[in-house]
Amino acid sequence: xxxDMDRDTGEACMRHLTAxxxxxxxxxxxxxxxxxxxxxxxxxxxxxRFSEIxxxxxxxxxxxxxxxLKELEAEGIVRRTVVPSTPVRVDYxxxxxxxxxxxxxxxxSHWAEHWLAPTDERANLPKR
Amino acid sequence: xxxDMDRDTGEACMRHLTAxxxxxxxxxxxxxxxxxxxxxxxxxxxxxRFSEIxxxxxxxxxxxxxxxLKELEAEGIVRRTVVPSTPVRVDYxxxxxxxxxxxxxxxxSHWAEHWLAPTDERANLPKR
DNA sequence: TCAAGTAGCTTACGATAAGTAATTTTCAGA
DNA sequence: TCTGAAAATTACTTATCGTAAGCTACTTGA
Numbered sequence: 677x678x679x680d681m682d683r684d685t686g687e688a689c690m691r692h693l694t695a696x697x698x699x700x701x702x703x704x705x706x707x708x709x710x711x712x713x714x715x716x717x718x719x720x721x722x723x724x725r726f727s728e729i730x731x732x733x734x735x736x737x738x739x740x741x742x743x744x745l746k747e748l749e750a751e752g753i754v755r756r757t758v759v760p761s762t763p764v765r766v767d768y769x770x771x772x773x774x775x776x777x778x779x780x781x782x783x784x785s786h787w788a789e790h791w792l793a794p795t796d797e798r799a800n801l802p803k804r
Numbered sequence: 805x806x807x808d809m810d811r812d813t814g815e816a817c818m819r820h821l822t823a824x825x826x827x828x829x830x831x832x833x834x835x836x837x838x839x840x841x842x843x844x845x846x847x848x849x850x851x852x853r854f855s856e857i858x859x860x861x862x863x864x865x866x867x868x869x870x871x872x873l874k875e876l877e878a879e880g881i882v883r884r885t886v887v888p889s890t891p892v893r894v895d896y897x898x899x900x901x902x903x904x905x906x907x908x909x910x911x912x913s914h915w916a917e918h919w920l921a922p923t924d925e926r927a928n929l930p931k932r
Numbered sequence: 933t934c935a936a937g938t939a940g941c942t943t944a945c946g947a948t949a950a951g952t953a954a955t956t957t958t959c960a961g962a
Numbered sequence: 963t964c965t966g967a968a969a970a971t972t973a974c975t976t977a978t979c980g981t982a983a984g985c986t987a988c989t990t991g992a
Contacts, residue, residue: 690910690913690914690917693845693849693909694849695846695850696842697913697916699917700842700912700913700916702916702920703916704841704842704912704916707836707912708840708841709836710949710950713829713836714828714832717823717828717832720821721821721822723823725968725969726968726970727967727968730969732823733823737950737951737952739950739970739971741970742970743949763958763959763967764968764969765968765969766968766970776915776919779915780911780912781828783910784828784831784835785817785828786907787908788828788830788831788832789818790904791901792827853939855938863980867942867980867981868980870942871979890989891987892987892988893939894940
């Protein structure tokens with residue numbers, strides 16, 4: 677269903693902002709999937725193992741982490757390495773493509789700091 | 805279920821990248837929802853009316869556009885104005901908070917241009 | 933004046949994705 | 963042999979999405 681947007685004339689929808697850009701769209705739908713942004717941030721901050729990432733992202737289940745890592749690997753953003761030690765270890769690392777997402781994460785962090793900052797009354801809501 | 809992340813100690817998870825940052829997390833899950841990134845881009849490029857946005861984002865249905873706009877309005881990113889002309893018009897505009905997302909959209913576009921550009925052989929992959 | 937059309941939604945419902953929990957596999961160490 | 967941890971996977975429930983249709987208020991055109 678997303679198919680009809682994948683024909684990209686190419687080149688910059690960026691030279692001036694067009695209303696719709698297939699390349700941008702693929703990117704935002706990819707990194708915007710649930711949990712993916714949090715996983716990428718954890719990895720950029722240095723987490724490399726399955727259980728480290730899981731521990732760094734509260735609320736994220738094994739099932740979804742596994743699924744998201746597979747997707748990111750398929751996209752070329754993450755590289756999975758099995759270290760044949762005993763016990764076997766699995767390391768996840770960002771590829772260059774993944775590392776380049778740092779700028780996006782920083783831009784989001786920046787916006788979030790400024791506009792969703794915890795001085796926000798939400799932070800003080802009753803909340804169980 | 806996202807509740808237990810909302811207790812934000814505040815201040816920058818940004819001074820050095822922490823593995824998890826509740827503020828960042830709210831932001832990325834908010835703007836990363838399906839279609840939201842595309843809607844924001846369309847609005848940043850000037851589209852202001854319901855039908856203009858709908859036309860600018862192929863594949864997006866009225867139902868979801870309506871839902872997303874309501875969410876964005878509730879978050880303070882979009883302002884809805886009913887112009888009492890005949891026929892009544894509804895204009896949507898980005899607030900300052902919404903306009904500030906321009907930097908995020910540009911960062912994503914930039915990354916997308918570089919890493920997902922249409923010359924990419926991925927364009928012909930079977931697709932997930 | 934009456935049928936058809938447009939903008940901006942809303943409702944209904946089946947399909948897909950996400951959440952929760954339990955289970956699996958492989959090895960190490962006690 | 964039993965326990966435990968890591969990295970999944972399977973089974974099942976619930977939430978979100980996609981598709982289609984309907985609705986209301988107004989306009990246009992015949």
